[in-house]
Amino acid sequence: MTTGWQLLWRPAKHEVIASALSDSETSGVVITGAAGVGKTTLARSVTASLPGRTRWAACTTSSSSIPLGVFAQWVKPTDARDPIELLVSARESLLADGPAVIGVDDAHLLDQLSATLLHQIAVERTGSIVATVRSGEAVPDSVMTLWKDGYLRRIDLEPFSRGECVSLVESVLGGTLEELSANVIWTQSGGNPLFLRHMVEAALEAGTLSEVNGVWQLRGATTVSSGLATLLENRFDSTDPEAVTVLRLLALCEPLDINALVELAGEQAIDAAEKAHLIRIDRAGPDLHARISHPLYGDVVRRQIGTASARMLRGQIVTVLNRHTPTSAAGRIRVAQLYLDSDQTADTGLLVTAAKDAVSLANAPLGERLARTAFEREHGMQAAHLLSRALMWQGRPDEADEVLAEFDPDDLDEGQLVLWGIPRASIVFWSLGEAARAREVMELLRRRVSNPILRPMVDAADAAFTIFENRLSEGMAMAEAVLANPGAPKQAVETAAFAAGLAMPLAGRGGDFIDIAERSFDAQKSTDGLIRMLARYGEVLALVYTGELDEAEKHAVAYGEFSSSGEFLGWAVAKMMTALVATSRGRFAEAIPTTKQALAALNAETSLPWRLPGRLLLARAYAGSGRPDEADRLLTEAAEHSGPTVALFDPQVLAVKAWIAAARGSARRGVELSRAAADAAHRSGQFAVEAEALHDAARFGDRKVSHRLQSLAAVVDGPLPQLYARHAAAVADSDAGALDAVSIDFEEAGVLLSAADAAAQAAGIHEQRNARRREIESVTRAMRLAALCGGASSPAIRAAARPLPVTARELEVAELVAAGSSNREIAERLSVSVRTVEGHVYRACLKLGVSDRDGLAAIIREGGPRRHLG
Structure with missing residues (x-):
């Protein structure tokens, strides 16, 4: 290395x-x-x-x-x-x-x-x-x-910028560096090339920097190599010992209020440390805080502090900080962490509260540590509840279930039963995929919980399970009842918003959920940061389905402002939001690396079910980029999450299969699967998904979906269904002018690949009518839009980019030949006889001037003779 x-x-x-x-x-x-x-x-x-x-x-x-x-x-x-x-x-x-x-x-x-x-x-x-x-x-x-x-x-000479740091590290690793890890590495190294090299090499040696699914991730604390430590230790050896004392305190707790630091070290020591450029003093509102001038100084100093000395110093810091009870989540977490590693004993209540804060901030590893300490000390239900949730989010359902299995529900009161039952049902349902067992737990809660404050928590969890079972109407009604209840506790509101956020956009009620999100999250303190992030994903999903792509992108960027390595799960959900918007726009070159990073961050001992929508997004992007084999591989991997606990995504799976078929040259099969996806979506009330699937069918050449889309346009929120209906009507009527017009409107809406498809289909109709100039204009437009999508591919774009003197069916057969299919396989796929396929192959060879199937495959793979547009 x-x-x-x-x-x-x-x-x-x-x-x-x-x-x-x-x-x-x-x-x-x-x-x-x-x-x-x-x-x-x-x-x-x-x-x-x-x-x-x-x-x-x-x-x-x-x-x-x-x-x-x-x-x-x-x-x-x-x-x-x-x-x-x-x-x-x-x-x-x-x-x-x-x-x-x-x-x-x-x-x-x-x-x-x-x-x-x-x-x-x-x-x-x-x-x-x-x-x-x-x-x-x-x-x-x-x-x-x-x-x-x-x-x-x-x-x-200034330190490296973040981009320069990433470029250098990726050139060394020979792969993609996760953005969240890049932020940590850049921040910790300060952009200093020497520090950067030592840090990366030490992390590789320690195994904290490793490759997951093609993405390099830093997990755990940064480390300092022995060589760099020696260099910095030599500097500290020649520094005023009082200044180093200040550095030792800050290395164990940073930042520190200047008054607290004066009490711990004295003014003279602080002045000495500041003059030696070891620390800096920053103003935060009316207060002054001391920080280490370079993050790696703290790493080196911590290496020099023995266990006993560190425990004693942390105890001194805790004593000073405890004179003012922390009022913020960050303050409580910091004090609790100091207690755990000090020579003093923390109050269990503080540990539980800090664990709750950590979980609310989406830092599952930290929440686990704090909750586990509290649980091992007193085995209380609240600590067990928090510990089980933190373990579940990290993909360790068996451990989470073991924690809750220590309790007998018959011995629990209503409040304890809710704290026990909801995470137990969640673990069984989402992580273990056992819907029936989860229903047994929920039935127990419904029988025994009647408290008007606690009951909405049960209803909200039940709504989420119901929606994931693809019973949208029932689940949405339950979620909306909780959201309309002014007495519902915050946790119930968040869970109901999470459930509604994944259902209402799919049902064509994205506008309704956008209003709900604004009400539900306004001035609300999160009780579970990851549930909150998944609800925010629903908000972005709603904006996408209602055609507000610019607003969706703004929200996705805003929710992606994570910097702590402990928040990688929430960060991954935010990356999936970004990928969702990019995929909807047709910008697959952006969507693919973004989704890969999200999936790598969601890697866990037991695969998290939240990887399923990410895998579907990535497979869709691969298929839209003309990479069907990679899309098929993703779909195969996604099958590990199947069955009733993720039935919500069944129509989307069919829609992705349609795109894979189209990418392999079978537009007809793409139409069949798109219709199947639309039918599945209709049966479950996913009307926005139904509209999208029917639109895909029209893009693949289906002339029989126009009336169905027209009826959906009246019940699905946003302008996109109207555009879909116009597109389908233009395809049905072979109206090239209408296709050109809807292409322009698709582009204005930001749906670039749909715009490219409409223009490409218009080009084919202009050609049939010998409208040469209009044909050239439509082809040029389609190619420009396809380029904006990163070279996206679809049946219509391929036909426009590689127009051949063959019929649409001959071209379809030729593309299947180029994909390696035998005549019999082609016949089975197209539902025709082998003799018919042989006839199409013969005529295509004759028209293209080749003698056999190999020549036909070669000319198709090479792009075929291009149309002269001069």
Whole structure:
């Protein structure tokens, strides 16, 4: 892995340095920047690209105390002690072959005599100089005057940007770096190339940075390599011990209120740490907070603190912080974590409250740790409830079920029964896929829970199960009753919103759910961050189905603002929102990597059911990109989540199969499967899905769905069903002008692939009517839109892009031949005789000037003879 690290090209800086070294008005450059930012690497790469010789000298702490120590190798052997004679000797050796480039690394460590020599060369312009100086260090006056007086041009080298960090790390890993992990790596390294390299190599060695389904993920705390630790430890060894004490405190609890830090360490120590650039003081409203100046400093200092010392220091911090009861979730979590690792004992109530906070913030691993500690201490139901939820979200249903199995429901009161029963039913239903067993638990709750505050929680959970069983009408009624109940607790409201959010958009009531989302989430504190994120997914789904794609994209971006590695599950749901919007637009080049990252983040010991909609999105994007085999593979993997507990997605599975068939060249089979998807959606009340599936059928050439779409346009929210109906009517009437018009409207609505399909279908009709100019215009439009979709493919686009002198059926047969199907397989797929297929193959070969099936397959795969559009 080490050999993979190479200089990340900085063309702008490279050009500035090279220009300064060849400029007759200056004597070179001085490059300043923090340690490890890449000053020396950049300087040496520039000098290596220049003609002539470069003489490099590297200053060290030991050489700084020796006159001409850094240039000692160029001083001729002599017993003389005259500094002038030594200067002359070094100068003559350095410039013996005429003007040269003199490189000085860490010039702030130059001894006085060496600095004088460098100053003379610069002033007299007898050579060019490239020097590096570490920012924040004292620099000899004779060196500093070089850039102050204009002899050297000063260039400040900044750390890498986030994009540069990601590019470098991905080039080393040879794969995609998860965006959430990239944020952590960039933040922790501060963009410092040296720190970045050490951090990544240490994470690879520790196994915290690993590849999952083609995506590299960082899970767990960042680590510091021994080499980097040694470098930073050497710096701390020469720093005021009081300043290091401040660093130790912040390494265990950051940030700290300045008043608390003064009480713990004293003002003098804080001043010393600030002057040494180890910490920084930030203002947050009226308060001042102290932070470590670079995240890796904290990692290194924590390595130096022994277990006993760390426990004692955390105990001291807790004592000070506890004088003011934390009022925020972050404050409670921080105090609880400090308690767990300190020499003091936390109140169990604090641990339970902090665990609830962690779960509400979608940080399941942290919620697990806090809840487990509380549960092991007192075995209370509230701690068990939180622990089971945290385990379920992380794909560990068996462990979650074991926690709840310790309780006998007959011994529980109504409140405890709800805390026990809802997660138990959820684990059994979604994680284990046992609908009947989950129903038994829910029946128990319905018999025994009558409290008007608790009953909505049972109803909301039941609504979610009912909707996932694809009983939409019943489930939506239950969810809406909870949402309309002013006395329903927050957890019930969130669960009901989650259930309604996955059902109402599919039922064609996206507009209704958008209103519900605004009411339900306004000023509401989340009780389960992941349930909240899934409800937000429903909000984006509603915006997509009502045609408000720009608004959907804004929401998806807003909900994706996660930075903590512990929140990767919520982050994954947010990425699925982004992929949903991109897929709906037809931007598959964006949707594919986004969905892959989401699926990798949802990887768990037991596959999470929330991967199913992500897999369907990815399969749809692959099929729309003309990659049916990859789409089929995804669909096969998605089959691990099937049956009554995910019946909600059955129509979508059929719709994806339709696109796979179309991608393989069988538009007819695509129509059949699209109609099957529409029928399945209609039976369950998924009217928006029905409209979408019928629209797919029209895009594949079906002329018999227009009236059905017209009736759906009256009951499904948003403008898209009307566009679908217009498109289908134009296909039925072979109206090229109407297809061109609806293509324009699809594009304005942001549904680019539908716009491309309509234009491509218009082109075919213009061709049949010898409307050459209109044909060219429609083809050009279709190709432009397909390009915007990342080179998307569909039967209509392929026909427009590769128009051949064959009939539609001959082309369909030819594409199946190119896909490797035998004549018998083609006959079975098209429901015709083998002799009919042979006839189509013969006529296609004759028209295309090839002699056999192999030639036919080759010409289809190569794109066929292009239409001359001149």
